Amino acid sequence: MPEISDAAQPSPQSVRRGASMRHWIKSRLGVDKAIGFTIMARGWSSLAGIVTVLLIAHFLTPGEQGYYYTFGSLIALQIVFELGFSFVILQMASHERAHLTLSPGHVLTGDPVAHDRLASVLQKTVRWYTTAAVILGAFLIAAGTHFFSSHQRMGPNVAWHLPWYCAAVAATLTFQLDPLLSFMEGCGFVAHVARLRFLQAAVGSLLAWMSLLLHHGLFAPAMMILGNAAVSATWLSRHRTLLLPLLRRNPGGHKIHWMREVWPFQWRMAVSWLCGYFIFQLYNPVLFAYHGAVVAGQMGMSLSLVNALLSVSISWINTKAAPFGALIARKEYGALDQMFFRAMWHSTVVCIVGAVVIWIGFFYLNLAGYSFAHRVIDPMSLAFLLATVPINVITFAEATYLRAHKQEKFLFVSILGAILVGSSTLFLGKYYSATGVTIGSLAVGLIMGLPLGTYTFLKYRRIWHAK
Numbered sequence: 001m002p003e004i005s006d007a008a009q010p011s012p013q014s015v016r017r018g019a020s021m022r023h024w025i026k027s028r029l030g031v032d033k034a035i036g037f038t039i040m041a042r043g044w045s046s047l048a049g050i051v052t053v054l055l056i057a058h059f060l061t062p063g064e065q066g067y068y069y070t071f072g073s074l075i076a077l078q079i080v081f082e083l084g085f086s087f088v089i090l091q092m093a094s095h096e097r098a099h100l101t102l103s104p105g106h107v108l109t110g111d112p113v114a115h116d117r118l119a120s121v122l123q124k125t126v127r128w129y130t131t132a133a134v135i136l137g138a139f140l141i142a143a144g145t146h147f148f149s150s151h152q153r154m155g156p157n158v159a160w161h162l163p164w165y166c167a168a169v170a171a172t173l174t175f176q177l178d179p180l181l182s183f184m185e186g187c188g189f190v191a192h193v194a195r196l197r198f199l200q201a202a203v204g205s206l207l208a209w210m211s212l213l214l215h216h217g218l219f220a221p222a223m224m225i226l227g228n229a230a231v232s233a234t235w236l237s238r239h240r241t242l243l244l245p246l247l248r249r250n251p252g253g254h255k256i257h258w259m260r261e262v263w264p265f266q267w268r269m270a271v272s273w274l275c276g277y278f279i280f281q282l283y284n285p286v287l288f289a290y291h292g293a294v295v296a297g298q299m300g301m302s303l304s305l306v307n308a309l310l311s312v313s314i315s316w317i318n319t320k321a322a323p324f325g326a327l328i329a330r331k332e333y334g335a336l337d338q339m340f341f342r343a344m345w346h347s348t349v350v351c352i353v354g355a356v357v358i359w360i361g362f363f364y365l366n367l368a369g370y371s372f373a374h375r376v377i378d379p380m381s382l383a384f385l386l387a388t389v390p391i392n393v394i395t396f397a398e399a400t401y402l403r404a405h406k407q408e409k410f411l412f413v414s415i416l417g418a419i420l421v422g423s424s425t426l427f428l429g430k431y432y433s434a435t436g437v438t439i440g441s442l443a444v445g446l447i448m449g450l451p452l453g454t455y456t457f458l459k460y461r462r463i464w465h466a467k
Helices: 012-026 034-059 062-082 083-099 112-154 163-184 188-214 215-236 240-248 256-278 282-293 295-314 321-329 333-368 371-375 379-403 411-465
Strands: 101-104 108-110
Touching: 034 062, 034 188, 034 215, 034 295, 034 371, 062 112, 062 163, 062 215, 062 256, 062 282, 083 101, 083 112, 083 163, 083 256, 083 321, 083 411, 101 112, 108 112, 108 240, 112 163, 112 240, 112 256, 112 282, 163 188, 163 215, 163 321, 188 215, 256 371, 282 295, 282 411, 295 333, 295 371, 295 379, 295 411, 321 333, 321 379, 333 371, 333 379, 379 411
Parallel strands: none
Antiparallel strands: 101 108
16 A cells, blocks of 8 residues: 655644634534534525525426425424424433443443333334324325315415325324434434434435426425435434334333323423414415415515524524533533523524625615515515514523423413414414514514513523522
8 A cells, every 4th residue: 555645644733723723613603513513404404495495486486486385384283293292302311311321332321220211211202203193194184285275266276286295294204203313312412413414404405406406396395304204214223223222121110100200391392382383384374375375485485594594593502402401410500501601692693693694685686676586575574584583592592491401481481472473473464464474473572572581591590500
């Protein structure tokens, strides 16, 4: 084998500079490996989202665009069946995993009680999601068929039946697999799952683009979801040496008593998750019903940009949910607060900067008269919509912190927010279209969501950590 010359090898100075740069990124920007992969995944999703938006504008009619984005809003109804279980799974797993050691060969050692309880968490997860997935598939097909059939007369004739059925079936597959990823995150595979999310985003986007380029654009949501499911299934199969022994293990008398230990937390999470639909997913169906597919498509494309910004911004918080749980289990509250406030600061700053950049970009497109600008809502409505994102980031961060204690104290905030946002969306959306919807949502966030959420966060943080 030929020797590598000294000139081809990195110098000690370059190695030190590389290490120094990595240290600066981690210490100053708070970007560790898990956050790095998460930002890559969501950054890819954001950039890919721009490509998708351009392809949609080119290959889909304004009416088909409305169906495309309303598919996503209806698929989000799976939240009714998910019941916030995935976050519960992550926290239950992280609290038990804190007392166990995992070898490179995926062998768990340590407290046998924690081992049994961890196995019980996984077993209950698989049983629940297998049953719920069947019900979900039937529900989505029936609900979507009724909704689109009822409102099809308001817009152009679109062949939506088969694309919708495919999207609904694909959603049931990811519905079964995603909670297993939450379990793996709770077991310490945060960076691995973050890297997996990046691969999911890439594969899903490529399959969606293929559908659009082949002039089968309404199949793009189904193809994107199927891509995610295929990547998840492949990755999970490689970790069967951890999962299968846990599925086969008999937890005996140490199994999780769901009704006593988990249900008091989960039902509150379920209600909060369901309220999230009325806060974040009601815009498109309401605008579709009252103003037709074209207006719904404009809102859908605007929401895709806003959701991409939100997704990237909360990376610093999302990747810390499992570490939060582990620190709480060990009662290391000082380290918990240091990690949390730093992550929230980074998330908020990124969100504000991103919102300003997006608005300036679309304001320029409107001034320059680009036709693409008319595929999104008007600049004033877009400004109101973007202004809600930093509020959502802060509220999400505070809720994640409290939920890491395996308690749901944002229930009242979620219910009140759902009632107010849902009511304003139904009323203002009917009479004032996209402008009314965005103004109503921003007003609720400023007047109720942020103040009440912060009060709840400070109150319970003080009470729990004083014990």
